[in-house]
Amino acid sequence: MKNNDSDLRQPNAESDWTQESESSVVDSILDGDAQTVFENKDLVDSSTIVDQDRIYGRNEQLAAEARAFRDTLDGERPPDLLLYGSSGTGKTMTVKAVASKVKERTQESGIAFDFVAVNFKTMESHTLDRAVWKLGHQTAQKAGVGWDVP
Amino acid sequence: MKYTRLYEIVNEHFDSLVFILDEIDALTGSTGADEPAYSRLLYSLSRVMSEQHVDTQLSTVVVTNYPKFRENLDSRTDSSYNPNGIHFSDYDANELVEILERRRDAFRDDALEDGVIEIVAAYGAQNEDDARRAIDLLRDAGEIANRAGDSTVTQDHVRSANQSVMKNRVLEIVGGISVQKNFSLYRRSRRLPRG
Numbered sequence: 001m002k003n004n005d006s007d008l009r010q011p012n013a014e015s016d017w018t019q020e021s022e023s024s025v026v027d028s029i030l031d032g033d034a035q036t037v038f039e040n041k042d043l044v045d046s047s048t049i050v051d052q053d054r055i056y057g058r059n060e061q062l063a064a065e066a067r068a069f070r071d072t073l074d075g076e077r078p079p080d081l082l083l084y085g086s087s088g089t090g091k092t093m094t095v096k097a098v099a100s101k102v103k104e105r106t107q108e109s110g111i112a113f114d115f116v117a118v119n120f121k122t123m124e125s126h127t128l129d130r131a132v133w134k135l136g137h138q139t140a141q142k143a144g145v146g147w148d149v150p
Numbered sequence: 151m152k153y154t155r156l157y158e159i160v161n162e163h164f165d166s167l168v169f170i171l172d173e174i175d176a177l178t179g180s181t182g183a184d185e186p187a188y189s190r191l192l193y194s195l196s197r198v199m200s201e202q203h204v205d206t207q208l209s210t211v212v213v214t215n216y217p218k219f220r221e222n223l224d225s226r227t228d229s230s231y232n233p234n235g236i237h238f239s240d241y242d243a244n245e246l247v248e249i250l251e252r253r254r255d256a257f258r259d260d261a262l263e264d265g266v267i268e269i270v271a272a273y274g275a276q277n278e279d280d281a282r283r284a285i286d287l288l289r290d291a292g293e294i295a296n297r298a299g300d301s302t303v304t305q306d307h308v309r310s311a312n313q314s315v316m317k318n319r320v321l322e323i324v325g326g327i328s329v330q331k332n333f334s335l336y337r338r339s340r341r342l343p344r345g
Binding site: 035036037038039040041042043044045046053054055056057058061064065068069072075076077078079080081082083084085086087088089090091092095096099106111112113114115116117118119120121123126127128129131132133135136139140142143144145147149 | 151152153155156159160162163164165166167168169170171172173174176177178179187188190191194196199207208209210211212213214215217219220231232233234235236237238239240241245248249252253255256257258259261262278279280281282283284285286288289292295296299300301302303
């Protein structure tokens with residue numbers, strides 16, 4: 001064991017050889033150019049809210065959502081929506097894209113509008129109690145206030 | 151208590167608020183309940199709106215892939231809940247290609263080998279035409295290329311990304327069942343409060 005250890009060291013810089021080589025491998029990675037195939041990884045993160053020019057084949061749905069939310073801009077309550085279809089068909093993606101647009105417009109016109117998105121599948125227990133808690137937690141976050149409910 | 155605080159926040163901070171309730175069918179509630187928990191949640195929310203407990207214009211967007219969603223609503227919920235339905239059809243492989251092409255600039259110029267997007271779309275079409283999974287697969291392939299120190303994403307990277315996705319899904323299903331079983335056994339034995 002001891003022999004092996006000394007074999008690894010260079011005879012001249014015995015005291016700091018190990019440390020230097022360890023830090024240089026880290027430094028060269030951290031300081032060097034990023035070795036990555038990605039330019040903007042967020043674009044292949046499915047939770048990113050994308051602009052509608054990146055959405056394909058959902059014009060009909062986007063239009064229906066926009067028509068519903070149009071009411072918000074007129075100070076009216078928009079109709080409730082029920083988006084249905086298989087997983088990964090753009091339900092959440094399109095409605096978040098439209099709601100973000102609406103939010104931009106309301107900011108210009110001074111309406112305090114926001115949307116709170118909650119996914120109930122990712123909760124640890126699927127009870128009503130937990131659902132309301134999570135809804136409250138996310139709403140408080142959007143409002144920028146605390147949610148001190150146990 | 152939760153409801154009170156929630157509506158207090160809503161009322162104080164928003165003129166207009168949309169709740170996007172994603173995968174609402176997961177809210178099954180406790181076993182043996184006569185109606186699913188999502189039915190009761192929608193009932194509570196629609197009552198707040200109709201009885202004007204808040205001044206806020208409150209509305210809901212329910213997102214579901216459960217075909218029997220409406221059928222399982224309790225009758226009193228169903229009569230007060232009348233959403234506009236919007237249907238989302240499945241994508242086919244050609245549409246998945248178009249979708250992935252619109253994310254191509256996630257990668258550096260020339261970082262995607264020819265045919266990578268097409269093979270990701272083909273796997274996506276096998277995976278129930280799920281665009282989210284297809285996008286995840288494209289990212290995973292990029293991560294694998296990075297780990298190997300390669301500067302381009304190849305079809306081989308896509309294949310190995312798909313293999314590990316398949317493996318994880320099996321582990322998730324098997325693991326998910328046992329964790330839940332274990333937890334309910336644990337809760338029963340310790341009489342832990344729900345929540």
